[in-house]
Amino acid sequence: MIEYKPIRKTAFMFYKNCPKQFWYFYNDEIAYKGYKEASRDQALVYGTAFHLAADEFFKHVVLEPCDKPLDDGVNPFRKYLPINTPIDKWYDWFADYEYKRYEKLWKDGNAEYYKPIATELFVQMPDVIDRSGHIDRIDVIPGTQNLQIVEYKTGRSYNMDKEQVVTKMNAEIGFYVQILNSIKQFPTYKITEWKVINPTLEKSWVNTISPITLRSVDQAYNALIQEVFNKGPFERNVTLLCRYCPYVSDCLYSNDYEKIVVD
Numbered sequence: 001m002i003e004y005k006p007i008r009k010t011a012f013m014f015y016k017n018c019p020k021q022f023w024y025f026y027n028d029e030i031a032y033k034g035y036k037e038a039s040r041d042q043a044l045v046y047g048t049a050f051h052l053a054a055d056e057f058f059k060h061v062v063l064e065p066c067d068k069p070l071d072d073g074v075n076p077f078r079k080y081l082p083i084n085t086p087i088d089k090w091y092d093w094f095a096d097y098e099y100k101r102y103e104k105l106w107k108d109g110n111a112e113y114y115k116p117i118a119t120e121l122f123v124q125m126p127d128v129i130d131r132s133g134h135i136d137r138i139d140v141i142p143g144t145q146n147l148q149i150v151e152y153k154t155g156r157s158y159n160m161d162k163e164q165v166v167t168k169m170n171a172e173i174g175f176y177v178q179i180l181n182s183i184k185q186f187p188t189y190k191i192t193e194w195k196v197i198n199p200t201l202e203k204s205w206v207n208t209i210s211p212i213t214l215r216s217v218d219q220a221y222n223a224l225i226q227e228v229f230n231k232g233p234f235e236r237n238v239t240l241l242c243r244y245c246p247y248v249s250d251c252l253y254s255n256d257y258e259k260i261v262v263d
């Protein structure tokens, strides 16, 4: 019997763009990481730096009472984030955003809910092809047994004021929720909300997770798996977007024709 590797949500995007791109990604994800690193894509580097810093922030932040004015007006959370970087503005905003969140919780008598229940959580769900993913952060909604999935998104394209972007985010979060529910990662909690924090746009958005969304994500996943199983060659979809594809050298500019022979 063939053993299939876990599939990540990124694979869905790739399959829609180009079946051949999906094939490369699914068969050699390490190469994908290598290509991305080698490309030194500025947006990716900044986004990765922000994710790492936000994760470290929650490991080190020390919570103190909020019943006195800030010394010299200095936000005490700022020291837990990097300085003298090209994205200091993002860190300034994030420190203010998180301090205001903490201050409100503290004033409401809910300070114990400030720290996340999980950060940088890798999850994997057994399936025909296992599903896997990384979740940036999960918070407990104060005074409840409900959870909020928090995603950090950097860049101007992640603007949740746009309906099509919210639709994509619902699909992404739905993918994670299905995994978490299936593996009973937090058995005494219910996942009810997602939040996106975007330091580039200096905004955050909260959305309710609906059962309809979860059902449609599940249907989309099952349909994709069926399509992949029944697919013959994974054809190339050559478009102008190929210039941004991490596999462009292997696919279009290589003399190694073996590599572009469809499977």
Ligand code: SF4
Pocket: 017, 018, 019, 020, 021, 024, 236, 237, 238, 239, 241, 242, 245, 246, 247, 248, 251, 252
């Ligand atoms: S270079 Fe273009 S055709 Fe080839 S895998 Fe990438 S997106 Fe598909």
